[in-house]
Amino acid sequence: MTTLETRPVIGAGIDRVDAPLKVTGKAQYPNDVDRPGMAHAALVRSTIAAGRIRGIDAAEAEAAPGVLAVITHLNAPRLERGPTTLLGPSPPAPLQDERILHYGQHVAVVAATTAEQARHAASLVRVDYEPARALLGIDEPDAEVLVNPWNLDHERGDVRAGFAAADAVVEGTYTTPDNTNNPLGLMSVVAAWDGDALTVHESTQWPHNVRTSLAAIFKIPESRVRVLAPFVGGGFGAGLRMWPHVVLTVLAARRIGRPVKLVLTRPEMFTAVGHRPSSVQHIRLGATAAGDLVAVEHEGVSPVAMDDEDYEPVSLGSAVSYACPNARTRDRQVRLNIPCPGSMRGPAEGQGNFALESAIDELAHAIGMDPLEFRLRNFAEEHPPTGLPWSSNALRECYERGAERFGWSRRSPEPGSMRDGRWLVGYGLAGVAYPAYQAPCQARASLNRDGSAYVRSAATDIGTGTYTVMTQLAADLLGLATAQVRFDLGSSDLPYSPQAGGSGLTGALGNAVHAACRGLVGEFLDLTAADPGSPLRGAGIDDVAVSEGRIHLAGDPRRGEAYTDILARHGLEGLSADGRSTPPGSEDLGMAVAGAFGAKFVEVRVDPDLGLLRVARVVSGIDGGRILNAKLATSQIVGGTVGGIGQAMFEDTATDAETGRIANATFGDYLVAVNADVPDMDVFFAGGPDRATPIGTKGVGEIGLVGIAAAVANAVHHATGRRIRSLPITIDRLL
Template identity: 80%
Template sequence: MTTLEAGKIVGAGLDRVDAPLKVTGTAQYPNDFSFPGMAHAALVRSTIAAGRIHSIDVTEALAAPGVLTVITHLTAPKLERGPMTLLGGSPAAPLQDDRILHYGQHVAVVVAESAEEARHAASLVRVQYEAAEALLDVDDPRAEIVVNPWGLDTERGDVAAGFAQADVVVEGTFTTPDNTNNPLGLMSTVAYWHGDSLTVHDSTQWPHNVRTSLATVFGIPESGIRVLAPFVGGGFGAGLRMWPHVILTVLAAREVNRPVKLVLTRPEMFTSVGHRPNSVQQIKIGATRDGDLVAIEHHGISSVAMEDDDYEPVSVCSAVSYACPNVLTRDRQARLNIPCPGSMRAPAEGQGNFALESAIDEVAYAVGLDPLEFRLRNYAEQHPILNLPWSSKALRECYLEGAERFGWSRRTPEPGSMRDGRGLVGYGLAGVSYPFYQVPCQARASVRRDGSAYVRSAATDIGTGTYTVMTQLAAELLGLDVTRVRFDLGDSDMPYAPQAGGSGLTGALGNAVHTACRRLVREFLDVVRDDAQSPLRGAADDDVTVTDGRIHRVGDPVQGESYVDILARHGLEELSADGRSTPPRSDDLGMAMAGAFGAKFVEVRIDPDLGLLRVARVVSAIDGGRILNEKTATSQIVGGTVGGISQAMFEETATDQGTGRIANATFGDYLMPVNADVRDMDVIFVGGPDRATAVGTKGVGEIGLVGLAAAIGNAVHHATGRRIRSLPITIDQLML
């Protein structure tokens, strides 16, 4: 049967199949849906970070034009908290009591005939508070500390003994700030009830999670809920959890017995849909004079909300990145009066890699080795904890081919030694990885009587290209032209799919589609197994392949027939088959499951008088397993590179320490790179398919961002001699 070994469709840089809908404005995002009699909701948010609501007066708001209702903690029904998910617990249900746990917390929702009327009425809700002193700093001694919250702390060897034998020890404290996801599309929800049944259009990266969570919160069967998200205006992780505003929209729709739409404003996005939490990391690394690592100790503490359990083990990357015999990693969380954090592109790794790869660079300088040579010397040929070979690992090739493409050999080793006129030039690099992540997934494939295929799963495409790569994959496995395959997603009524996040969807969904398509070909063989008119009579799976809409015997294209002929002769309108993927296990396969690897090379230019930093060029060498579409995969790495530049040089969600208010919650104040900040970006893919799964992908969504902050910081050190240990890198740090 067809395999992907010599595919002509998979891997090709096919244009996005959903592009015509997007460029013509006909792709419908959640905010685009309207229904007869639809009302609009607006939020009222807390103006303190900690305390209680003393009183809340909605009289004036209820009297405002167009207002249908105002729901507060005094009138809201009892709601259950959402369930535990693959990404942790659900945020608490809103409007359940008078407590205030963070600035911007939803304290009321106003429903009116129009969005403008709802927003105006929301401004008329009068809330009096009993404020308490807020906890806003991870170093605050009053903060509750959660130790090893996810059970991922590691220890191997004897770290103290390792440091005792080290000739060189480097240690330092690295800090990363809060960042806010800020996808271009504002998060939106439209909800309407039909009796006891519910339909929700939502900006989610995980429709099944929204369905399951709403069923728990409102105490209704999942079978009565349908969640739709065929197009999502970006996410970067903001759509991975079901946030309280979704619950409020559903509640409002039930209260007024009409469809209700709620669209978050940009300032509300900063407090309503998560953020990358800040971190303080202490890292200590010991090495011999020859450049062999002997000990790594990495401690991280990050912020978490008062009643939440966001997943950010920032130190874990140090446990598996290098062949070091003595390693200890520890993570803690400090409970603060902040909005719930959540995943933001490359969660945990984006922060942890900055500390690790900056410190690794510092050790390389201390022992007098080229930073590239130092990393190659300490390369982990097998998984350092499991002591198993990787299912695939081309990081060495990433280093070597990336260095060649970048021109690393032109680097002179002394900091400050490379100039362009008065401008300082710096070269920096970082080794990167992102953990293996796959969870179960399902898909269904059908071939219809006209010879076209329809494949579907309840996944989402947040701009990564899922529509396109799954169309390509199904087309190749079924032997059809891509124009004859339709792939649909974003509907919780379709077969189960996990979240679009963690660089795991393409692998999980791809393997489910692979299984579904192979089973579908087998269904056709079963139909003709005893068919005397069929040249495929009695054929087994391994006897056949598929091309041009036909199943035929291997090596003999004449001995076969088309899907159309088989269906017509047997009076069938279509045949369908379901596929399921199960994540591979290291214990079963005898090898360590490998995520993506990469090497990032950066050239910076610095004006020493103005402290002005520019990234002149970036080369990203990536081992992402099998690349299903080189164009969309390259786009993912380029997008991640922009995000990495942004993390390194621009982004910082600034919280006022006196009030807990986010001081820069607009695009006018929250800095992000523009086109002039993003120069020459080059992407190369190395390695090949991962051997742990049939499709062989490893994901490229997260790996594009990881390492940019460290590589830029390392390049800044090479240019100036200054070691930057806090993000973002700002002008005042570079004034010479």
């Protein structure tokens, strides 16, 4: 598709357009919503991980001051499970029977006049349990095992023959723990009924999914459900599914006939809105003495909840990351008595890349080759499974420029050979090939008599800068200043948008905005097509360019006229156009649609006596396609890197092996990277626009995190000679 003329506003690192609202406290998050007559809800959670409820005594709670309702499985209506979405089946509907499937499961919800009254009454609900033996470990012999549940296992070539031809083979088992999404903003819901019409303010990354799910569960038309999320206090994947606490809030509001607000506590966030599932991964790699990768075998095992279908194929990325003729990836899931896992920044790749890139380093060491040279030698010039050319791939540039900026040539190859005083110094790197993702999306663009534009779609901005980059893109496509464009999102009343997740929203939404703005220019050209008074008479969309509020002939800015003049001459207050985007297909394009690529270089310092580990520097080279706003894209990579440091060194959701209780479900006990842990960071972008889509973006939300854990582990090995195959890398593993 021919694009309209590119304007300088694209790529410029302008400040966030929503920043004034945020810094002045005027941005309304779901937790800020206040409705007349609003009540408050609190949850009662299971204190066992498996079994059943023998009985519930809610009398004392119901008699407590301010209590309006106590809802349990004994008096809750029968609710159907939500629909299957792009991300798979919805979580189970709450309060439908007496079964307990995990510790912290919602067993009752209390509605009261104030939040304090609701919490107090919730503490008065008495639940009599009949415990059963909980299945909690990934190696539990009695647990159900799901083999290739989504049919994503991969095999090509002859893996056995590949290993037979290898001069060096390395294999190992790598483990990653549960991590928990911990956005600063607690997940919140406000639900209000008006007859059979429902309005919900929710900390969601996908308003249309919440609307569709609630309509199905409560058996009302989607047109009667409105979901609002103009501002979300972070998500990291926690807001991608519609979780049971949302259903309970809506149910409580319907029961008492008043709006109800529920704000999850921090401990509840650990059991109510998903988490990155743990993994046990076995990798075997083979290479020739010359450094050619000839065989890859990667098997992963992850847990899934008892009544859920979330799936993260941790091994899948190993099938496409390197040019290797023989590859096999396999994933299994084990059903356990755990809270439902869900997406967390860099899902599947965050775990799988740690194992693969650690093993790649081990193999390079085994054949005596520099880890960077080994990766460059086995760079996949084409998409390995199909042999198709990439729509774009600047990973080689990321490696080469990153190595120069980092000073990789100063690396002494022998582990333990570099020091700075008492500190052991290590250099490590990791490559990343993040999969492409894009879903169908819609947008609408309008241009008004005053020369301003209004563009909208039901997306969310979870802090990534969607408001800003879409304002820039629309201004670029319409030839306006950014101050003349208003971009609106966060309401299910707006045109359909997929989730803010999978590093796919900028592409999906941007391509829809591109289509809408192109269509809007076309609407103006339809007016001038037979207009004898217009210098644009007879011009089509491919004949024109836009700038300074005008449409003009391409290459001749003098022959054109302003949008406002066209509207005035035809007596119109404005024009509108709809646009939609669909995912590009590799077969139709004749090339493999590429996701983002990246190379991560890390320097660590290790105190050999105390086991202290410090990350001193990080250089990230990223191929994110066309960068719409370099400032915001850099911010995404920096933020993702901080998350990667947390994954590498700190984050571990600890579950008690006997009870299933999460033992560190507070910020006092669950450690995340803080300012003192964040080193100097250097971020650069490589490559250019991707050929698969009109705007050429690829998304950078996830790739900032992926690869950091492996690069840290590889640097630790270089510093100490110790190969750490289990995250997080803590003091006890370095002593």
